C-alpha cells in the first residue's frame with residue numbers, strides 16, 4: 030500500500046514535469062481540474078478522454094484545463110471515490126456497481142442477464158433507468174453527466190478451467206469488484222468471490238490468490254489479463270458502464286457557459302468511447318485467441334436459471350424497491 034502510494038505520487042509529479050505544454054496552459058487556466066480513472070492508457074476510455082481534454086482546453090481558450098490520471102495513478106477506485114467526494118479530484122469515472130457502496134440504487138443496471146444486447150442497454154441508460162439513477166447520484170452530492178460510458182458485457186476468465194456450466198462455478202475462487210451486487214451474484218452461483226480493487230487484479234491472478242475474474246474483452250486485452258489467464262468463457266452475464274462523475278462544488282464553481290462546453294465534450298467523448306468499446310468487444314476474441322486464450326461459449330440460460338433458483342432476483346427486487354425494479358423491467362422484460 031505504502032509503496033504504491035509513494036510511486037503514485039512520483040508518477041503524478043513526473044507526468045506534470047514531463048509535459049511542459051500542459052503546464053504552461055495550466056498556469057493560465059482559471060480551472061485546473063483532475064480527472065482520474067482505473068483503466069490502462071490504451072483503453073478507449075483514456076484515448077477518448079485525452080481528445081476530450083484537448084477539445085475542452087481549445088474551446089474554452091485555455092480557461093479549463095482537465096488533467097488526466099489513468100491507471101489508478103491516484104489510488105484504487107475506493108480511494109478515488111473518497112477523493113472525489115472530498116474535492117481532491119474533480120472528475121472520476123466509476124462503475125455504477127461500485128458507486129452503489131455510496132448510492133445503493135446505482136448497481137441496478139448490473140443485474141445479471143438484464144440486457145440482451147447494446148440496443149437494450151442504451152435504450153435503458155439513455156432513457157428512464159439512467160435518469161432514475163442520475164437523480165439518486167445527485168441526491169448524494171455528486172454530478173453524473175448524461176451519457177454513461179461503456180465498460181461492456183462481462184466474460185469470465187480463469188487460469189484453472191473453462192466455465193462450461195453453472196456447476197463449474199461451484200467453489201470457484203473469483204475476483205469481483207468491491208460491490209455488494211457482484212458478491213451476491215457470484216454467491217448465488219455458489220462461487221467463492223473475493224472483493225479486490227482493479228489495480229490489484231493482475232497480481233492477484235498472477236500469484237493465484239484467485240483463479241479467475243470477469244471483465245469485458247476490451248479490459249482483458251488492454252490490462253493484459255491474458256498473460257495470467259488461460260480460459261475465457263463468453264458468459265455475457267451482465268453489462269457494466271462507467272458514470273462520468275464530478276464533485277458538485279467543483280462543478281458549480283464553473284460558470285454556466287463553461288459547464289455547457291465541458292458537459293458537451295464529455296458526453297460526446299462518451300458516445301465515441303461506446304462505439305470504440307463495442308467494436309473491440311466484438312472483434313477481440315480472435316486477437317486474444319492468437320495470444321493463447323482458449324474460448325468457449327456456454328449456454329447462458331442455465332446461469333440465469335441458477336440465479337432464479339438461488340433467489341437472486343427476488344432479493345434484489347426487494348432491496349431496490351418496486352419503483353426502481355419497475356423501471357428496470359420496463360427496459361429488460363420480466364426478471365423476477
Ligand code: X2X
Nearest residue numbers: 067124180206226227244
Ligand atoms: O474493476 C473492474 O473489473 C472494472 C475495470 O471492470 C471496473 O471498473 C468495474
